Amino acid sequence: MINKTFIIIISICLIQLFSDNSFTVEPEEVLENQKQELRARNISKNIRCMICQNQSIDESNAPLAKDLRILIRNKIKEGKKDKEIYNFLTDRYGDFILLKPPLKSSTLALWLLPFIFLIIGFFIVFHLNKKSEKI
């Protein structure tokens, strides 16, 4: 009995792990050209929903997220490159709309501080270890 329950729990966990998150793109939004649709989905996954803020527009049900998904698809149909689409969005909403902040002089601390803290941490651990060896 316990084994059965255990298997069910593990299965549910694995389903969560392998499922491609939520999928909110509505059927009428999907582009006929599969390559273009894939590009649109990849861009949407990197764009933050400004209303929910911790979701991408690909996952969000917010009306603005839908508007932006359609806008991205229209831009792709117009023949715009990915970079042009990202620039279009950051010009209006700033870098905050990108889920991954770009590496810029203003975000340098954000990218480098974790590594600096890690090195300091290693140094302290190494230092304490050496001290305890002496004792």
Next chain:
Amino acid sequence: MRKQLLIAPTILFVFILLTLFYLLIIERNPSEVPSNLLNKKVPKFETESLLKNERFVSSQEFGNEIILVNFFATWCKPCRDEHIYIKRFSSEKKIRVIGINYKDNSSNAIDWLKNLGNPYSNVPIDKSGRIAIDWGVYGIPETFLINSKGIIKYRHVGQITKKTYKKINLLIKEIE
């Protein structure tokens, strides 16, 4: 010297705690994102006007005087609540206010303005929400302060309260 060095992480930790505590007690809205359009020209757009027969052309409207741009809709409760302050801007402070009607039903909007009073000198219609995207709008009501050169000087996300009303008035005096 080595002992002193070991105090560093504690000091750092206390510093981080104090910073977080400071951010907690100051009045701020963590979900409010600063506008990327600050100190830039107003986006160009052309659309129908709710109350006038002629089309609204942004290049003809901005750049002559200080203007307040207010994104509103009849379905938005905070828009109704802030309307009293929007009216005060136009009646008491004699500031020109343009109200962009966002994703709304036009006849509802006309009735709404009849009932609550119309502080707007013009009401361009943004049926699809596309104009709002060009302004970087993500949650109405949003209000922008434009100087006499057509440059965006301030953006407020959310309802205008007594405090923001005062703040915008101070900013108007500053840019006059």
